[in-house]
Amino acid sequence: MAFNSTQFVCFFLVVLAVHWALARERKARFLWLTVASCVFYAGWSAKFLLLIFISSALDWVCGGQIHRSVSPRRRKAWLALSLAGNLGLLGFFKYFNFFAENVSAALARAGLESFAGFVPWHIVLPAGISFYTFQTLSYTIDIYRRELAPAKSPLDFLLYVSFFPQLVAGPIVRAVDFLPQLDAPARFDDRAIERGVYRIACGLAKKVLLADLIGLYLVDPVFKAPASFGAGGVVLGTWGALFQFYLDFSAYSDVAIGAALCLGFRLEENFDRPFLAQSISEFWRRWHISLSTWFRDYVFVPLGGRGASRLAFLRNMMGTMFLTGLWHGAGWNYVLWGLMHGVFTYVGAVFRKPASPAERAARPWWERTLRRAFVFNLVAFSMLFFRNGTVAEGNRGIAGSLEMLKLLVSFGPADPKASIATAGLVALAVAALIHFTPARWIHERLRERWNALPSMAQAFSLVVLAGTLAAFSYAKAPFKYFQF
Amino acid sequence: MDAATTPFRSKSARLAAWFVLFCALTLVAAQRLQLGLCSDARHAVLRELVSSPEPATVVFVGSSQTARGVIPEVFDARAAELGVPVRSVNLSFFGTSRQLAYLTLERWLDAHPDTTCAYVECGVLSDHQDFPHEALSRFETPSDALSLVVSLPYDVRNAREFKRRKDHPPTFDPLGAFTRIERVQLHAELSLEALGRGPEDCVRALFNLAQRRGASPYWMPNEPTLASVIDAQVAERGYYRITPDSPLGLGGKAGVTKQAAAVSYETALAATFKDLDDFSEPTRFRATKLYAERIAALCKARGVRLVFLDQPNFRGRPLRPSQVAFYSQLAELFQQDKSVLYREESFQDSGHLSVMGAEFASKALATQFVGAGKQ
Numbered sequence: 001m002a003f004n005s006t007q008f009v010c011f012f013l014v015v016l017a018v019h020w021a022l023a024r025e026r027k028a029r030f031l032w033l034t035v036a037s038c039v040f041y042a043g044w045s046a047k048f049l050l051l052i053f054i055s056s057a058l059d060w061v062c063g064g065q066i067h068r069s070v071s072p073r074r075r076k077a078w079l080a081l082s083l084a085g086n087l088g089l090l091g092f093f094k095y096f097n098f099f100a101e102n103v104s105a106a107l108a109r110a111g112l113e114s115f116a117g118f119v120p121w122h123i124v125l126p127a128g129i130s131f132y133t134f135q136t137l138s139y140t141i142d143i144y145r146r147e148l149a150p151a152k153s154p155l156d157f158l159l160y161v162s163f164f165p166q167l168v169a170g171p172i173v174r175a176v177d178f179l180p181q182l183d184a185p186a187r188f189d190d191r192a193i194e195r196g197v198y199r200i201a202c203g204l205a206k207k208v209l210l211a212d213l214i215g216l217y218l219v220d221p222v223f224k225a226p227a228s229f230g231a232g233g234v235v236l237g238t239w240g241a242l243f244q245f246y247l248d249f250s251a252y253s254d255v256a257i258g259a260a261l262c263l264g265f266r267l268e269e270n271f272d273r274p275f276l277a278q279s280i281s282e283f284w285r286r287w288h289i290s291l292s293t294w295f296r297d298y299v300f301v302p303l304g305g306r307g308a309s310r311l312a313f314l315r316n317m318m319g320t321m322f323l324t325g326l327w328h329g330a331g332w333n334y335v336l337w338g339l340m341h342g343v344f345t346y347v348g349a350v351f352r353k354p355a356s357p358a359e360r361a362a363r364p365w366w367e368r369t370l371r372r373a374f375v376f377n378l379v380a381f382s383m384l385f386f387r388n389g390t391v392a393e394g395n396r397g398i399a400g401s402l403e404m405l406k407l408l409v410s411f412g413p414a415d416p417k418a419s420i421a422t423a424g425l426v427a428l429a430v431a432a433l434i435h436f437t438p439a440r441w442i443h444e445r446l447r448e449r450w451n452a453l454p455s456m457a458q459a460f461s462l463v464v465l466a467g468t469l470a471a472f473s474y475a476k477a478p479f480k481y482f483q484f
Numbered sequence: 485m486d487a488a489t490t491p492f493r494s495k496s497a498r499l500a501a502w503f504v505l506f507c508a509l510t511l512v513a514a515q516r517l518q519l520g521l522c523s524d525a526r527h528a529v530l531r532e533l534v535s536s537p538e539p540a541t542v543v544f545v546g547s548s549q550t551a552r553g554v555i556p557e558v559f560d561a562r563a564a565e566l567g568v569p570v571r572s573v574n575l576s577f578f579g580t581s582r583q584l585a586y587l588t589l590e591r592w593l594d595a596h597p598d599t600t601c602a603y604v605e606c607g608v609l610s611d612h613q614d615f616p617h618e619a620l621s622r623f624e625t626p627s628d629a630l631s632l633v634v635s636l637p638y639d640v641r642n643a644r645e646f647k648r649r650k651d652h653p654p655t656f657d658p659l660g661a662f663t664r665i666e667r668v669q670l671h672a673e674l675s676l677e678a679l680g681r682g683p684e685d686c687v688r689a690l691f692n693l694a695q696r697r698g699a700s701p702y703w704m705p706n707e708p709t710l711a712s713v714i715d716a717q718v719a720e721r722g723y724y725r726i727t728p729d730s731p732l733g734l735g736g737k738a739g740v741t742k743q744a745a746a747v748s749y750e751t752a753l754a755a756t757f758k759d760l761d762d763f764s765e766p767t768r769f770r771a772t773k774l775y776a777e778r779i780a781a782l783c784k785a786r787g788v789r790l791v792f793l794d795q796p797n798f799r800g801r802p803l804r805p806s807q808v809a810f811y812s813q814l815a816e817l818f819q820q821d822k823s824v825l826y827r828e829e830s831f832q833d834s835g836h837l838s839v840m841g842a843e844f845a846s847k848a849l850a851t852q853f854v855g856a857g858k859q
Binding site: 013016017021023197262459460462463467 | 491492494495496498499500501502503504505506507510
């Protein structure tokens with residue numbers, strides 16, 4: 001069940017009403033939320049619920065054993081079991097096809113041509129597996145590090161893993177942030193619900209009115225036939241692609257955070273206006289925060305972090321960004337994208353003096369603008385590889401990216417008959433305007449006005465918005481991060 | 485919990501209540517005719533056709549296949565030639581599902597009790613679950629939606645799912661319980677979608693109204709429903725068809741040529757019926773079967789002769805026995821090769837007849853109609 005569907009609106013209203021009706025019954029409330037989460041997930045595939053149950057059961061047992069064990073060897077063994085189980089499932093479902101395709105291609109190149117294109121099974125990627133696997137991993141690792149006590153009951157733990165607002169596309173919630181909220185008594189907060197509803201409405205509007213329009217009218221045509229649009233079109237297309245991904249994913253996070261807020265839970269922010277970043281490392285502190293901090297805490301730092309030498313730092317950074325790229329998809333283009341960011345971040349960190357937020361703010365406006373433009377274009381450039389996806393996904397893959405790169409470098413002219421639809425450009429301009437202007441100018445003012453409305457006027461505006469969104473949902477495009 | 489912020493007395497609860505109420509009101513406003521939860525253009529067009537004062541006694545109901553496959557003027561002329569003057573009307577409209585056909589017919593019969601014969605499309609496309617009309621079926625009334633949810637299941641989610649299941653029929657499914665959950669969930673989703681369609685309809689109609697500068701908020705301003713094109717054609721020859729040199733006409737023709745190259749004339753004729761789906765699998769065709777039964781009961785109650793009309797595809801699927809019989813009769817009548825409807829020139833595109841094909845079919849139908857009336 002996608003957030004941008006009428007089914008979800010109806011589903012959520014029912015879940016919300018029953019949830020607060022059960023506010024005093026802790027167990028019944030959690031059971032209700034867990035069942036609702038399973039129904040929500042069954043919208044994609046009921047069969048893959050089994051995977052969630054298996055993964056949860058494994059980590060519930062491992063987490064408990066790690067906590068109870070005194071012997072460091074036993075603790076390590078249980079942790080290893082958890083890691084192997086979770087990463088094994090993720091590896092099999094997400095990377096098996098990729099692995100098999102590469103092996104068969106290598107065998108074919110080695111002369112065994114009968115292996116060309118041979119893939120024994122075509123594994124379907126279960127929705128959200130990358131997200132919930134990382135959640136359950138953080139649970140056992142945090143227990144192992146003695147930073148977290150195990151969940152009080154299997155139901156609590158299953159709710160943590162399957163909590164529907166963040167189940168299929170994040171944010172990646174850490175047990176250390178979520179489980180304590182289950183212990184706190186449910187407190188109905190009218191203001192929080194109001195904020196949550198507003199956040200949901202904003203997220204859906206962002207997705208349907210901006211991200212989808214940019215994708216449909218600007219990005220898709222340019223990435224499909226870049227030669228028709230020339231170098232200028234490629235630049236606009238990559239800017240559009242970057243904005244589309246940001247708006248799409250942050251919209252999902254908005255709805256997830258808003259829905260959780262309505263249910264009385266607080267999820268961490270996942271984006272912080274990333275295109276205001278003045279360096280690549282700052283960009284990663286503002287973009288997909290739950291993922292970048294996960295990799296920082298569970299991969300980069302354990303590998304040694306910045307390390308004792310530049311070489312060690314380079315190794316750790318590239319290793320982390322390689323995995324970050326691979327996390328996004330089973331394709332060499334994603335790996336390349338991750339490695340590019342690894343190089344950008346490394347170069348930025350090594351050759352530039354780190355600046356505190358106060359120092360960054362104190363820079364003259366033109367310097368801030370130049371830095372932001374540089375970072376934005378660097379990330380947009382990497383998007384050239386990311387957006388083209390893999391050939392297996394029906395995209396043009398790295399070949400498509402190279403063609404676009406060639407057009408850029410040679411200042412390729414556009415076909416006079418080809419033009420980008422105004423709707424795409426207008427949506428991009430609106431998105432840029434909202435993103436780059438201070439939050440208090442548009443966003444906060446709008447929220448304050450909406451909060452001040454009586455409930456009837458709020459409901460009326462929501463109905464108008466719902467109708468508008470439905471009328472604009474031409475493509476019924478799914479959220480982009482589902483595929484990861 | 486604080487008494488002042490009891491959930492069901494809060495501003496949020498009022499907001500939710502108002503939201504649901506407004507959704508319901510917009511639903512009623514958008515679908516005031518009978519809460520038929522179908523937001524496309526077809527309801528408005530059908531409303532106009534159904535309320536037509538023309539004293540027709542023969543009615544055709546179906547999808548675009550029938551809309552383009554039957555020309556009432558030709559039907560009437562042929563019947564008159566055979567000594568039975570009738571007036572027919574074709575209420576068919578693109579994308580009409582069996583459910584919608586039932587509602588249309590019911591409305592027509594309410595307004596025109598003198599109707600003697602109803603032709604209802606029951607062909608390959610309208611019964612096939614891999615065709616969008618049925619695969620993406622829109623339930624017509626909340627009670628229909630709920631009854632299908634409760635009584636369960638016709639099980640195909642979409643075209644791809646249909647193909648998958650057809651290629652690999654389930655034998656033993658250890659995860660059957662999950663499949664069942666999936667089906668229940670699908671029907672629940674469809675019902676919820678139906679209930680949420682009111683605001684969408686209202687806003688869409690408003691946008692259309694603005695875009696078309698006050699013209700009908702439902703009619704699309706391009707072929708095949710551009711009013712000026714329809715008017716000109718109706719004035720010229722009495723009926724409307726997609727013009728062959730329009731983009732739609734050219735695209736359709738290209739499809740026919742491609743299909744002709746892919747499936748030879750002989751192969752098409754030699755294909756057998758056995759591969760076709762029928763009503764033998766009760767769950768898959770639950771909705772279409774349910775409405776076929778309702779249509780039959782309706783016609784019986786109103787004393788109307790009912791004919792299920794099976795429309796052809798261009799070499800796409802094997803012929804049903806009824807089609808073979810029909811085409812043979814057609815060939816005899818008009819001294820044509822029995823495969824007249826499998827010729828390229830008889831098709832506008834691979835799913836719809838051309839003017840020539842429709843003229844042949846309409847004449848044959850009229851001949852059958854008169855013959856059956858005399859028996």
